[in-house]
Amino acid sequence: MTVAELSYDLVWAAATVLAIALVAFAWDLASLSSSRQAVKDAEAARAESEELASSGESEGLAASAASAEDGSSVGGSSVGGSSSGGSSSGGVAVAERAPAEGRRRSKAAGIGVSTTFLATVLLLAAIVTRGIAAGRTPWANMYEFSMVGAxxxxxxxLGVNARRDVRYLGAFVTGLATLFLVLAQNAFFVPANGVQPALQSYWLVIHVGVAITATGVFTVAFVTSVLQLLRDSRDNGSALLNRKAFGWLDVTPAPTQLEALSFRMNAVGFVLWTFTVIGGAIWAEHAWARYWGWDPKETWSFIVWVVYAAYLHARTTRGWSGRRAAYFVLVGYACVLFNFTGVNLLFDGKHSYSGL
Incomplete structure (x- = not known):
């Protein structure tokens, strides 16, 4: 087995482990949703038992008063107590199921995080071996960009989750990363070779490396905004999203919290993308003796920058928030994806480095 073949197999291994992580995170959300529903059922049963107990006591007092008048024995109280006891035991039984669901949830979440970490390590190994096989920095074409972006x-x-619990994003992030890797293996794969002279520069490491990092940050922010829209639609009575199958949305943070998280990540991504555009202009001057030529890749990189700049400006100074801000993020990420796929596959230019 060659180093290039090892890299290829490692990508498939990472995709397989990510699929396991996807299932674990999905199970985590389902279990947490079930646990929360069990708690709600327990609270409802407890309230019902208290109401029945109160009703039974009232009936008992009434029966006692009646028996004092006609000399009959008191029976109403015992009947009321029996009903209350049965309902209370049902509430306790439901409540006891909630901790078990929580334990299963914690186990599934742990498996999801662990397998995601393993897949990330495998993917890093695939990237390193790809670089060794090619004898250069391994992000010079669409196949390698997809790998490193994932x-x-x-x-x-994983980094954000280490600071705050964002495991609710796990199923979406791992699912999208799996899709990227499968697409890379089946549609974008090219043999590990050298690059043309224009790319033989330290700017390949800096410019493209920062662009990939920004894309990765934008990806997680995009996922967060999608989840924000789903949760907001459910909270506002969407007929589709209020079905039981979407009950897991109730265990995700409020839309305002998701929006705030997306905003912070997009702000980081925007700074990185700004450096990407500036670094690309400097590299273009070194390679082609001009800073800017409105090449398709340059144009769409600028469009991406404008969209995210408008989003940040609208949210911070114009008060754009909620669904409008989330839709802005979706448009921005769509531009990122088109810049990566459409520009590389549909247009000819100095940045035609897809390798396909």
């Missing part, structure tokens, strides 16, 4: 998205997710 790696950065996973690393960002």
């Amino acid at each position: 790696f950065v998205a996973l690393a960002v997710f």
Whole structure:
């Protein structure tokens, strides 16, 4: 087995482990949703038992008063107590199921995080071996960009999760990363070779490396905004999203919290993308003796920058928030994806480095 073949197999291994992580995170959300529903059922049963107990006591007092008048024995109280006891035991039984669901949830979440970490390590090994096989920095074409972009998205997710619990994003991030890797293996794969002279520069490491990092950050922010829209639609009575199958949305943070998280990540991504555009202009001057030529890649990189700049400006100074801000993020990420795929596959230019 050659080093290039090892890299290829490691990518498939990472995709397989990510699929396991996806299932674990999905189970985590389902279990947490079930646990929360069990707690709600327990609270409802407890309230019902207290109401029945109160009703039974009232009936008992009434029966006692009646028996004092006609000399009959008191029976109403015992009947009321029996009903209350049965309902109370049902509430306790439901409540006892909630901790078990919580334990299963914690186990599934742990498996999801652990397998995501393993997949990230495998993907890093695939990237390193790809670089060794090619004898250069391994992000010079669409195949390598997809690999490294998926790696950065996973690393960002794990890094954020280390600071705050964002496991609710796990199923979405791992699912998207798996899709990227499968697409890379089946549609974008090219043999590990050298690059043309224009790319033989330290700017390949800096410019493209920062662009990939920004794309990874934008990816996680995009996922967060999608989840924000789903949760907001459910909270506002969407007929589709209020079905039982979408009950897991109730265990995610409020839309305002998701929006705030997305905003912070997009702000970081925007700074990185700004450096990407500036670094690209400097490299263009070194390679082609001009800073800017409105090449398709340059144009769409600038469009991406404008969209995210408008989003940040609208949210911070114009008060754009909620769904409008989330839609802005979706448009921005769509531009990022088109800049990566459409520009490389549909247009000819100095940045035609897809390798396909």
